[in-house]
Amino acid sequence: MFLTAFRRRALALLTAGAVAATLAACAGETSPEKTVTVLTHDSFTLPQNLIDDFRAETGITVSFVKSGDAGQLSSVVSLSAGKPKGDAVFGIDNTFAARPIEAGALEPYLSPLAAEGAARFAVPESKNELTAVDRGDVCINVDGAWYDRENIPEPTGLDDLRDPRYRNQAVLLDPATSSPGMSFLLATIGTYKDKAPDYWRALIDNGAQVVSGWEVGYNQLFSAGEGHGSKPIVVSYASSPAATPGTSALLSGCFAQIEYIGILRGASNTAGAKKVIDWMLGPAVQRALPTSMFVYPVQEGTPLPQDWKRRAPAPEYRVTMSPKYINENREAWLKEWRDTVRR
Structure with missing residues (x-):
């Protein structure tokens, strides 16, 4: 969990108020059609300024709801197929990816940005129900x-x-x-x-x-x-x-662990969820992943921190x-x- 993984240490080092602030904004200022609820694992974190920039550019507030580790997240999504608890899910990894796909809990979507690297990590024999975001x-x-x-x-x-x-x-x-x-x-x-x-x-x-x-x-x-x-x-x-x-x-x-994002079947804001997936594959989020969650980005050409080649080379x-x-x-x-x- 990628958590499910070392990302717990990153979470401890970053501001825990980032997600809370986003949730508050959703509840107080944003209409439902302008909100995308993303279920995540407990170790998820991104810099608040990126979340704010996305809202400024799209008018969409992203509400991140933590739902346990990658296994628990997969179970929650699979057991609520067609009646989801959100619009999208981030953090199901390749050790659990088959479960929600076979349960019919996800809606296919191929981001136009996937061709820049994420497509290399697609779930084999799937219909693009999940899109790779990072690997760890x-x-x-x-x-x-x-x-x-x-x-x-x-x-x-x-x-x-x-x-x-x-x-x-x-x-x-x-x-x-x-x-x-x-x-x-x-x-x-x-x-x-x-x-x-x-x-x-x-x-x-x-x-x-x-x-x-x-x-x-x-x-x-x-x-x-x-x-x-x-x-x-x-x-x-x-x-x-x-x-x-x-x-x-x-x-x-x-072991090559890959983390995915996907649209939940029955989501109330599918169009917004697609924009969130595109955003997660965009350069701003991809550049932030190494320092916010200590994972490798999937998009080709994304720069890593200078000392990673020496201290954290990829196998x-x-x-x-x-x-x-x-x-x-x-x-x-x-x-x-x-x-x-x-x-």
């Missing part, structure tokens, strides 16, 4: 400063996490409750194939700790996180080191799977994970 590669992060202090070489790949030298050092995220946790599970399945359960078992036997979500894993237990915990290895994003000096991402064994290879394939196998994989971890 889920990778193992390590605290290099911790390893320097302990005079231990840093792990360099997924295989190293089974090494006794790294016993009791890793924090994993439960794939049943965490979007990046699910992405890491998929990365291991793509890397180890039918041997993935053996890999999970080896991690647990080597003392890896499993927690409910990114906030606990990164901000509380990770040694470089806000809580200065004791664990120097954690599941996060390739872009996380841009915000956390002294850390790096293991750029092998990452050259990522594990990828179609949303349909993920949806068909999710429950079986989760059961196998639970059986392995709880044995």
